[in-house]
Amino acid sequence: MDKLVASGGQKNSGTRSANAVRGTLAGFCASLVGIGLARFAYTPLLPAIVDAHWFDPSQAAYLGAANLAGYLIGALAGRPIAAGDRSAICLRGMMILATVAFFACAQPASFIWFFVWRLLSGMAGGVLMVLAAPAVLPLVRPARRGLASGVIFMGVGVGIVASGTLVPLLLEQGLRDTWLGMGVISLALTAIAWNGWPSQAAVPKPHPHPRRASGNRLLRALYVEYALNAVGWVPHMIFLVDFVAHGLGKGLQVGAEHWVLFGIGATVGPVLSGMLADTVGFGRALRTSFVLEAVAVAVPACGLNMVWLMVSSVVVGAIVTGTVPLVLGRLHELLAHHPAQQIPAWSTATIGFALCQALAAYGLTFVFSASGGDYGLLFTIGSAAIVLALATDFIGTSAARHEATQDG
Structure with a gap:
């Protein structure tokens, strides 16, 4: 038997x-x-x-x-x-x-x-x-x-x-x-x-206890972080090729090569991010990605050589797609006892991301035109948005811990 x-x-x-x-x-x-x-x-x-x-x-x-x-x-x-x-x-x-x-x-x-x-x-x-x-x-x-x-x-x-x-x-x-x-x-x-x-949802049964207010706070912070991340990578997504080709005078061929590097990074980024999350957790992996992204997005504004710009293209490409599984995984952690809320929450995060991506695309295009074609300003704004996302994560986590300590 x-x-x-x-x-x-x-x-x-x-x-x-x-x-x-x-x-x-x-x-x-x-x-x-x-x-x-x-x-x-x-x-x-x-x-x-x-x-x-x-x-x-x-x-x-x-x-x-x-x-x-x-x-x-x-x-x-x-x-x-x-x-x-x-x-x-x-x-x-x-x-x-x-x-x-x-x-x-x-x-x-x-x-x-x-x-x-x-x-x-x-x-x-x-x-x-x-x-x-x-x-x-x-x-x-x-x-x-x-x-x-x-x-x-x-x-x-x-x-x-x-x-x-x-x-x-x-x-x-x-x-x-x-x-x-x-x-x-x-x-x-x-x-x-x-x-x-799957023919039907294969999710665990909901936890009988209501979710804590600290969890709500962390979830709202995650929405804001994901939306700010959308703002942060728009300069690379829209202006990278033009910056290399025209801003640096390297031509369209070199600009296209940087776009391919961006794509290569975007291909391996989710897998590397997922492996990191399986090792250190989704929250820590997400914060690490924000730090790397803030630095990499700022590189074109710093006047560094082409080697650094190539690194920036690969790293930002990797983190653009890599943050998606990290945010989804973090969301699942926060709603582990409420699986029925996971898809609605992911939908909310995706909607916020899409809105901020579109607004940033139009907004940065306006800034570029109004500034007389200042590429550096665009990448600075993008990097600042990622720094703000990282700060939002730390503030949300700190507030949630403080609230949990008081409840305890």
């Missing part, structure tokens, strides 16, 4: 491990399709669309903004449309929607047609960001969730690398074939992920 029980236990453990691997792979594919390709592949496509006279520069820029607007809509709508046990159906549907959007954009149709499909692809990305990781992580042993979440969000970095390498190669075959090629890749990734999603 003991052997039979042991055999059954090993079988259940093996099944859970296999489900965790499939789920993690599905999450990786979702972040690659919804964010990595649907958003970042458009960056190198934009000048090609203008050169092919599909749209003029201002229209092409509005199409890029449509994706960001759709992302915010998706972040807002993700939780309601996946209510109950519909997460798997919703995740499959959003990956299909992002795939169809690539094929729909393969012909030079009207501006409204393109706008709608770019909006829908952004919405799919927002839903996938909100739902994919929370649906999968309960399948993973707690000691390995940092690494698993890192692998899931590594898809964003892979998409950035693809935007600087694969898309230019596809463009040699023509703009239409590039859209079709991205659609085929997205379709293949959707097929790989199809059976990886």
Whole structure:
């Protein structure tokens, strides 16, 4: 009997491990399709669309903004449309929607047609960001969730690398074939992920006791930190290539090389951050990332040589994607006894991130224009935002500890 029980236990453990691997792979594919390709592949496509006279520069820029607007809509709508046990159906549907959007954009149709499909692809990305990781992580042993979440969000970095390498190669075959090629890749990734999603939420039962006020304080602080982090990396995301190419006079080729370095960092960042979190905890790992990010974002404003700028590109790229699993993991820690609140809280954090990212993009563009093209000022503001995020973390933690001591 003991052997039979042991055999059954090993079988259940093996099944859970296999489900965790499939789920993690599905999450990786979702972040690659919804964010990595649907958003970042458009960056190198934009000048090609203008050169092919599909749209003029201002229209092409509005199409890029449509994706960001759709992302915010998706972040807002993700939780309601996946209510109950519909997460798997919703995740499959959003990956299909992002795939169809690539094929729909393969012909030079009207501006409204393109706008709608770019909006829908952004919405799919927002839903996938909100739902994919929370649906999968309960399948993973707690000691390995940092690494698993890192692998899931590594898809964003892979998409950035693809935007600087694969898309230019596809463009040699023509703009239409590039859209079709991205659609085929997205379709293949959707097929790989199809059976990886859990059929229902695999979360522990809620803790019977209400959550402490200190937990609420830490959760609010985490929302603020994540939003400020969005502000901090906007200078690199939007202005890095232009800074290298025009600000330093190195040309577009060198600027593109720094973008690839940024993408390489974004690819490995989530995995390294997840491994660090599994070792020291999500809270400490997040604070460490803020320190590194504040320094790396400030490098372009310090007038250092190109080697330092290359390091800055890689480090900021790594932390841009690396903070995502860290914030999600920290959120799960704070709501460990209230799993039903985890997806709503992650949705709130994602919405705040999306809003501050959009506001920072427009705000820093205005500052750049008003300052006469002062790149250094942009990177200084970005670094200051990260320092403020770090200060928010320390203040929130200190206040929570003080409150817990008084309650004790």
